[in-house]
Amino acid sequence: MVFCRTCVSADHASSSRLLRQPRVCSRRSICRAVGRQHQLTAVQAHLADCTLPSRRSCLQTLLPSLGLLLNSQVSLPAWAGLVDEDNADSVFQSAYPSVVSIVNSRRQGNADVEEGTGSGLVWDNHGHIVTNYHCIAQLAKDKFGTQETRVGLAGRADGRDGQDWPATIVGTDPNHDLAVLRIEAPAEALKPVQLGTSNDLKVGQSLYAIGFPYGLSRTLTAGVVSGLNRDIPNPAGTKTRGAIQTDAAISQGNSGGPLLDSAARVVGINTATFTRQGTGRSSGVNFAIPMDLVYQIVPQLMRGS
Template structure:
């Protein structure tokens, strides 16, 4: 039996050892691919991976340190990094990692919950900081290509691509406030992308990725970015003063929930500040004794406003130092008045 088995082995064909197949040369990348590779290589070193430490109360006299993460980008050579306010809000320590370097501790120098923007400054400033070129969101067209770089789910230096899906969206931030002129994109934006740059095909900053709209919390093709023109107004103020300008005309409005319960559409004025643009324009506040509503603001620069957040967004759109035409309703009479938009924080 053993001799038969040996004979069978000797008669079996010899199997040659397989060699790896030769690699087929790829050839040059297509022009579009090469442009995208170049855009990423030029911009990625300027994108920051931001981690935070916050204290979370766990009981009476007890707290634990919790970690947070997000994205940001280099604003200037002085070590200022721009991100979202919600990325660093409440943090006791902030760390910034650039490219493949070690995390650098940073301090928050300014934050604006109203615009969901914040600026941190590196405690140790590398010599080779490279700010991202700044573009203009005013020039954007629906359908043009956009690119997002960030750190979704802690995966650093991730590039996603898409188009401008819509313009002039509104993004709720704090109570009764919305950011106007927001960019909507289908580029994949996920948790951790917050604060990262949205770029055009020239590698210029056109927005700051801020939020997604998704029931699951993950990308569903509807992401939002704060427009670059607004960022370029707010960030210098955060660096210089630690806070952003707050546009207004010098009125104190009645709470929106009270106005809504009364079935009134518009902004009802509770008080007009002395010497303010509203006072100079002759606006009249609600009189609690007589029940006279005074002037109800129902429009700004030809745009209808029914809520306080819309009113604030329209003043922001008009811009501090500019004039705005208000449509007001006094009794049954509708009229227009012109007022100057001022910075309420000065």
């Protein structure tokens, strides 16, 4: 397993346009899913995995099993997941205006060459932006004035984004992979995030991540708390303790974006994922810096510490 930071380089952004081959679903996987009384959405997901030549056989296996499932007595809580769709939309609509893009570029001759993208969040209406240190490390280390980082504010959820602003560094903390930037945007253009706590998170609790994977516009992924109090490497070469583990997809470009609870409150800052060595594919083991730790660090960084 390889530990990967999740800011994306320009090369990754272009390669993300390649499509993976669809998987062929097996009768065994469908029967197992139905036997466990998965929600209808899970059954639909299996159908989506089928290639066209195999869908007929999938349906032949699935329809009798569905009949058995629908004729059985299923209590209401078993279908409670059907309301998740509305909740996910509510979380996204509430939070996306507070999520910003981080775009790094380098001056080369008369042109600006994009070097990578990440995500961040609006901390307050004074222009403070919180992100991962590794997303802006090149700017922090720039000695020749050739690096620039711009912050893209929200426009509309359909990807038509608002204005972007040049950012300056207020403070950085490589030991916890956090950084605070500032932009000179008017207060009315800024929507600060709803801040939550990571102190009362429980394994199995629903979580949502919003960010800019592979340079795409704002993207929502969903999952659960997979584990708590994990130790993960940081850019300083030490360990950040107490990280949140989640299976909500955190891809390259998601770094610095918010991890949200079902009330659209930020409970963590997305920072890293494990990938299968040699494939670049996520293993579903992703990590976020817990919000209660962020609360301790960000005020110090805002003071320039």
